[in-house]
Amino acid sequence: REAGSDGERVAAAYIEGVLAAAGYETAVEPFTAATRIDSSVALTAGGASVRPFMMRGSATGEATGRLVYGGLGAAEELATLDLEGAVLLVERGVLPFGEKARNAEAAGAVALLIANNRDGVYSGTLGDVPAGIPVVEIRQAEGEMLRPLAGRDVQMTVRASIDEIEVTSQNVVGRAGASCEVYLGAHYDSVPAGPGANDNASGTALLLEIARVQRADGVCVVAFGAEEIGLFGSQAFVDAHDVSGARLMLNFDMAGRLDGPIIVGDAALTEEILDALAGAGEFPIAAGVFPPFASSDHVSFSEVGVPSVTITSGDDPAIHTSEDE
Numbered sequence: 143r144e145a146g147s148d149g150e151r152v153a154a155a156y157i158e159g160v161l162a163a164a165g166y167e168t169a170v171e172p173f174t175a176a177t178r179i180d181s182s183v184a185l186t187a188g189g190a191s192v193r194p195f196m197m198r199g200s201a202t203g204e205a206t207g208r209l210v211y212g213g214l215g216a217a218e219e220l221a222t223l224d225l226e227g228a229v230l231l232v233e234r235g236v237l238p239f240g241e242k243a244r245n246a247e248a249a250g251a252v253a254l255l256i257a258n259n260r261d262g263v264y265s266g267t268l269g270d271v272p273a274g275i276p277v278v279e280i281r282q283a284e285g286e287m288l289r290p291l292a293g294r295d296v297q298m299t300v301r302a303s304i305d306e307i308e309v310t311s312q313n314v315v316g317r318a319g320a321s322c323e324v325y326l327g328a329h330y331d332s333v334p335a336g337p338g339a340n341d342n343a344s345g346t347a348l349l350l351e352i353a354r355v356q357r358a359d360g361v362c363v364v365a366f367g368a369e370e371i372g373l374f375g376s377q378a379f380v381d382a383h384d385v386s387g388a389r390l391m392l393n394f395d396m397a398g399r400l401d402g403p404i405i406v407g408d409a410a411l412t413e414e415i416l417d418a419l420a421g422a423g424e425f426p427i428a429a430g431v432f433p434p435f436a437s438s439d440h441v442s443f444s445e446v447g448v449p450s451v452t453i454t455s456g457d458d459p460a461i462h463t464s465e466d467e
Contacts, residue, residue: 143330143331143332143338144331144332144333144334144370145175145177145309145311145331145367145368145370145371145374146175146177146309146310146311146368150311150312150330150331150367151312153330153331153346154170154312154314154330154365154367155170157314157330157346157350157365158170158314158316160350160353160354161314161316161350161353161363162316164316164350164353164354164357165318165357166316166317166318166353166357166363167316167317167318168314168315168316168317169314169315169317170312170313170314170315171312171313171314171315171378171379171382172310172311172312173310173311173312173313173367173368173374173375173378173382174308174309174310174311175308175309175310175311175368175371175372175374175375175378176306176307176308177306177307177308177309177368177371177372177374178304178305178306178307178371179304179305179306179307180195180196180303180304181301181303181304181305182194182195182196182276182278182300182301182302182303183299183300183301184255184278184280184298184299184300184301185298185299186209186288186291186296186297186298186299187296187297187298187299188291188296190287190288190291192255192280192281192284192287192288193280193281193284194255194278194279194280194300194302195263195265195278195279195280195335196276196277196278196302196303196304197239197243197256197266197267197268197273197277197278197279198265198266198267198268199240199243199267199268199269199271199272199273199277200243200268200272200273200275200276200277200278200302201272201273201274201275201276201277201302202276202302202303202304203276203301203302203303204276204299204300204301204302204303205229205252205253205275205276205299205300205301206229206252206297206298206299206300207227207228207229207251207252207253207297207298208227208228208229208295208296208297208298209228209229209231209288209291209292209293209294209296209297209298210223210224210225210228210229210230210231210251210292210293211230211231211232211289211292211293212225212230212231212232212246213232213233214232214233214235214236214237214242215230215232215233215237215241215242215245215246215254215256216236216237216245217245217248217249220245220246220249221249223249225246225249225250225251226249226250227250227252228250228251228252229251229252229253229254229255229298229299229300230246230249230251230253230254230255231255231257231285231288231289231292232246232254232255232256232257233256233257233259233285234256234257234258234259234264234266234279235259238269239256239266239267239268239269239277240267240268240269240270240271240273242254242256243268243273243275243277244271244273246275246277247273247274247275251275252275252276253275253276253277253278253298253300253302254273254275254276254277254278255278255279255280255285255288255300256277256278256279256280257279257280257281257282257284257285257286257288257289258279258280258281258282258285259282260282261281261282261283261464262281262282262335262336262463262464262465263279263281263335263336263463263464264279264335264462264463265279265333265335265462265463266279276300276301276302277302278300278302309368311331311367311368311374311375312367312375313364313365313366313367313375313378313379314330314364314365314367315362315363315364315379316353316362316363316364317362317363318357318358318359318360318361318362319358319359319360319361320359321360321387322360322361322362322383322385322387322388323360323361323387323388323389324360324361324362324388324389324390324391324392325362325363325364325385325388325390325391325392325443325448326349326352326353326361326362326363326364326391326392326393326394327349327363327364327365327366327376327391327392327393327394327439327440327443328342328345328346328348328349328365328366328393328394328395328439329342329345329346329365329366329367329368329369329370329375329376329395329438329439330342330343330346330365330366330367331366331367331368331369331370331371331375332370332466333370333462335462335463335464336460336461336462336463336464336465336466336467337464337466337467338466339398339466339467340396340397340398340399340455340458340460340461340466341395341396341458341461341462341466342369342394342395342396343398344396344397344398344455345393345394345395345396345397345454346365346394347397348394348397349363349365349394350363364376364379366379366439369395369438369439373437373438373439373441373442375439376439376440376441376442376443377442379442380442380443380445380446385443385446385448386446386447386448388443388448389449390411390448390449390450391440391443391444391448391449391450391451392440392450392451392453393407393438393439393440393443393450393451393452393453394452394453394454395438395439395452395453395454396454396455396456396458396461397453397454397455398455398458399455399456399458400426400455400456401455401456401457401458402426402430402455402456402457403426403427403428403453403454403455403456404427404428404429404430404431404453404454404456405427405428405429405430405451405452405453406429406430406431406432406438406440406451406452406454407440407441407444407450407451407452408444408449408450408451409429410449411449411450411451412429412451413429415451415453416428416429427453432452432454433457438452438454439452440452
């Protein structure tokens with residue numbers, strides 16, 4: 143269900159049908175979003191190729207060098223290798239990605255491939271210190287295919303690059319009554335790397351069920367498209383509608399696990415929700431914050447003065463991977 147895809151459009155049609163059946167006046171509101179597509183490539187002079195994904199914090203550009211295998215990428219492992227001008231292949235695990243990148247660069251490597259240590263793809267970041275060389279992630283099977291080539295003077299070219307494109311996505315809106323006093327929201331798109339069960343089919347399912355059983359005048363429901371590429375759906379909605387009269391906005395982003403549910407956003411609204419839950423009996427939820435680089439659609443409403451929060455079920459190591467199913 144990535145932004146602009148047929149899968150996202152099919153999901154939008156399904157959501158509209160559910161809201162219409164629940165008695166809402168529905169609308170599908172298209173918008174355009176500028177997004178970035180990973181166009182990275184890696185191939186050997188002998189023709190072997192893999193489909194890498196550029197890590198956040200990687201340098202862009204192209205580099206060619208001898209393919210060398212470096213285990214987990216620890217400094218002591220790399221110290222025994224001749225990596226000057228080489229393309230380094232290492233395994234995911236034990237060390238942070240950023241440390242692997244710094245070790246590779248310090249040892250003279252011109253590019254770094256980090257192979258997954260399990261099936262599927264993943265989304266990695268180098269942290270606060272960007273790399274000066276291309277750093278890309280590859281699948282476990284691709285790493286296993288390349289490893290026997292390392293040390294045989296095989297030349298490999300790695301290009302880390304991102305292309306800018308424009309896609310058309312859509313928000314799905316359900317209205318009950320003439321005005322919107324309360325907004326309920328969730329994004330229904332997912333990342334290309336994974337099917338998006340917890341992030342965020344789960345939040346969308348919760349949104350639709352609340353909408354079904356709690357329909358009342360003044361409640362408006364919005365399923366947002368293109369959240370994963372930059373909160374474009376919620377931003378398009380607040381740009382197109384005057385939401386200033388709303389009392390609050392509740393957003394649901396990941397509801398499939400209960401490993402540490404939190405409320406993120408407006409402090410006063412968070413306290414009000416926690417007080418209401420306390421009166422209803424014990425419920426394991428607390429005020430919290432998102433990890434670095436993370437956000438959700440409540441922010442678009444907060445920025446125009448609507449008290450807004452995202453309710454989320456806590457960290458999930460499977461999000462943005464093929465294991466989110």
